[in-house]
Amino acid sequence: MDTPTELGEFLRTRRARLRPEDVGLVSYGARRRVPGLRREELAQLAGVSAAYYTRLEQGQSGNASEAVLDALARALRLSEDEHAHLRNLARPGRARRRPPERPESVRPAVRQLIAALDVPVIVLDRRSEVLAWNPLGHALIAGHLDPTAPDRPADRPNLQRMLFLDPHTRELYPLWEEEARRAVASLRLAAGRHSDDRRLAELVGELLMKSPEFADLWARHPVRNCVSGVKLFHHPVVGELELTFETLRTADESGQWMLMYSAEQGSVAEAGLRLLREAEVHPRRAAARH
Structure with missing residues (x-):
């Protein structure tokens, strides 16, 4: 991904959502050519020169200090x-020669764990x-998908691709x-x-081309670590x-994570999961008899 361009776009979207009066600046009612704060106004608030901030937003300065980034964040x-x-975009890891990628696999202990759990669990990269x-x-x-698909790297489902391109998932x-x-906020x-993840960049590129809804959301630069919710x-x-x-x-360095769902005890959803579990078990028993 073009990190300097991503940094500039991110900063512009965050400038655009703030008005001068939101941050204690005086707006004299003159017609403003840009939504939100001007570069000069943001530079003033952050305590840096307008010229330096402009270079940073244009991707021409790759050595912003932690103090400057913290001031901009405030x-x-x-x-x-x-x-x-913001830190990730302003200080990207140095490009390094990667060995040929091998298909990721889930450790046997993790497979054993998710098989033992009585709630829906998905392991993702x-x-x-x-x-x-x-x-x-x-x-x-x-x-609606083959339950064995994750075992074949070429056929593995992708939750982002399913959400935007699969009508059944929608x-x-x-x-x-x-x-x-x-x-999109999590993917950002x-x-x-x-x-420097080529396959991640390819996923984003595919979704930008195939889904106008994804492209619209991506352009807004939402950022959020969605670790829990309903x-x-x-x-x-x-x-x-x-x-x-x-x-x-997971406790290792693989970057894998488990997405787990549960229902409130005694709720309609808990009864629904119980029915889903029974619907899943009965067809497999019937298949085993044949």
């Missing part, structure tokens, strides 16, 4: 996730590619726009952390489900 009122994203799922995880988010989320915003954060599903087998999700990173 002036722009960035969230903690946005502040981290940093690109949102499905590396493994337990039967309930598969039944919840991708019952129908799964009654609040699809909310889910899409959350997904991953892209900033791993700017999602509403309209499942084709069991109907409405309101589930809590949590994400857990």
Whole structure:
């Protein structure tokens, strides 16, 4: 990814969302040619020269100090996730020669763990590619796909690609726009952390070309580390489900993480998951008899 360009675009979107009066500057009512703060105004708030800030936004200065980045984050009122994203864009890791990529695999202990859990679980890499799922995880988010697909690197589903390009997945989320915003915000954060990841850049490029909705959201530069929350599903087998999700990173250096769903005890959603579990088990028993 073109990190200097990404940095400039990110800074411009954050300038655009602030008005002078929001940050204590006097606006004299003159017609403004740009939305939000001007470069000069942001530079003043951050305590840097306008010329230096302009070079930074144009990608011509790759040595911004931590103090400058912190000052910009304060002036722009960035969230903690946005502040981290700014650092990633301003100080990208040096490009390094990578060995040929091998398909990622899930450790046997992790597979054993997710098989033992009685809730939907999906194991993902940093690109949102499905590396493994337990039967309930598969039944919840991708019952229309081959359950063995994650075992074949060439066929592995990708949650981002499914959300924007698969009509079955779109129908799964009654609040699809909310889910899409959350997904793009997480992908933005991953892209900033791993700017030299070729396959991640290719995923973004594919979605930009094939999904106008993704392209619109991507241009807004949302950034958020979505580690927990609530999602509403309209499942084709069991109907409405309101589930809590949590994400857990594996303890190794693989960058893999587990997406886990659960329902409130005694809720309609808990009954729905129980029905989904039974619907998943019975066909497999029937197949085993044949």
